[in-house]
Amino acid sequence: MNVIDVKNLNFVQGEFYLKIKHLEIKKGEKVALLGENGAGKSTFFNLISGIYDNYEGEIDINGKNIKDYSSLELAKAISYLPQFSEIIFGFSVFETVLFGRYPKTGGNYGKKDYELTEQWLEKLELKDLRNRKFRELSGGEKRRVMLARVFNQDSDVVVLDEPFSMIDVKFIKTIRGLLDELDKTVICSVHDINQVRGVCDRVVFLKKGEIAKSLKMDEVTREVLSEIFEVDFNNINGYFLAV
Numbered sequence: 740m741n742v743i744d745v746k747n748l749n750f751v752q753g754e755f756y757l758k759i760k761h762l763e764i765k766k767g768e769k770v771a772l773l774g775e776n777g778a779g780k781s782t783f784f785n786l787i788s789g790i791y792d793n794y795e796g797e798i799d800i801n802g803k804n805i806k807d808y809s810s811l812e813l814a815k816a817i818s819y820l821p822q823f824s825e826i827i828f829g830f831s832v833f834e835t836v837l838f839g840r841y842p843k844t845g846g847n848y849g850k851k852d853y854e855l856t857e858q859w860l861e862k863l864e865l866k867d868l869r870n871r872k873f874r875e876l877s878g879g880e881k882r883r884v885m886l887a888r889v890f891n892q893d894s895d896v897v898v899l900d901e902p903f904s905m906i907d908v909k910f911i912k913t914i915r916g917l918l919d920e921l922d923k924t925v926i927c928s929v930h931d932i933n934q935v936r937g938v939c940d941r942v943v944f945l946k947k948g949e950i951a952k953s954l955k956m957d958e959v960t961r962e963v964l965s966e967i968f969e970v971d972f973n974n975i976n977g978y979f980l981a982v
């Protein structure tokens with residue numbers, strides 16, 4: 740079954756055009772979205788998450804047009820880690836992660852919600868930060884909190900815009916492990932394909948607002964990467980390095 744079906748999507752943003760004729764993502768698939776700066780990755784995520792609604796075409800999640808979902812229903816179906824997130828109010832780390840449970844509970848948090856929140860705090864090593872204000876954390880700490888909150892939302896589809904940005908090497912390993920074991924449909928943008936090797940099954944390449952290629956991870960070659968990013972790549976024991 741397709742969890743996401745995109746048909747004849749056309750979106751204009753200033754000088755930029757995003758055009759996706761057809762994209763299907765199956766239940767349980769883990770898809771990496773790659774493309775140069777400005778290719779349209781964040782724009783695509785804002786569209787499938789229902790943030791932008793002034794587009795032509797249709798986006799279905801679980802067989803239903805996202806325009807026919809209420810915002811709470813949509814948040815049960817899809818969670819989204821945007822490229823940048825700020826929380827200006829003085830919420831603590833614990834509260835910020837707990838609020839991921841809002842779509843499923845309407846704010847009536849019970850034992851299960853507190854337990855799940857504790858689990859995600861533990862998995863992202865945030866327990867020592869639990870009482871700190873979100874807005875007073877470092878960039879990488881904030882990123883881990885927002886990831887914990889997205890995972891805590893427990894939606895069918897998890898959309899992550901550059902989940903590894905600002906994250907140190909130890910936590911890149913942790914987050915790769917969490918993504919690998921996550922029993923969800925995942926779409927995540929990355930700049931370094933090596934970070935999702937062994938985690939994502941498929942790579943969709945965007946170029947200038949269109950899908951240039953959609954390949955299984957093991958079909959990606961240095962020639963493909965060179966064509967997309969317009970720089971040469973070496974393949975060193977399965978890892979790609981721009982040269």
Ligand SMILES: Nc1ncnc2c1ncn2[C@@H]1O[C@H](COP(=O)(O)OP(=O)(O)OP(=O)(O)O)[C@@H](O)[C@H]1O
Pocket residue numbers: 752753754755774775776777778779780781782783822
């Ligand atoms: N609010 C806006 N108004 C007009 N143009 C915009 C707006 N936001 C983004 N754009 C343009 O839309 C295009 C796609 O931007 P988008 O943020 O989707 O790219 P991206 O692939 O996520 O890039 P990056 O890798 O740099 O994060 C870019 O040319 C950008 O300049």
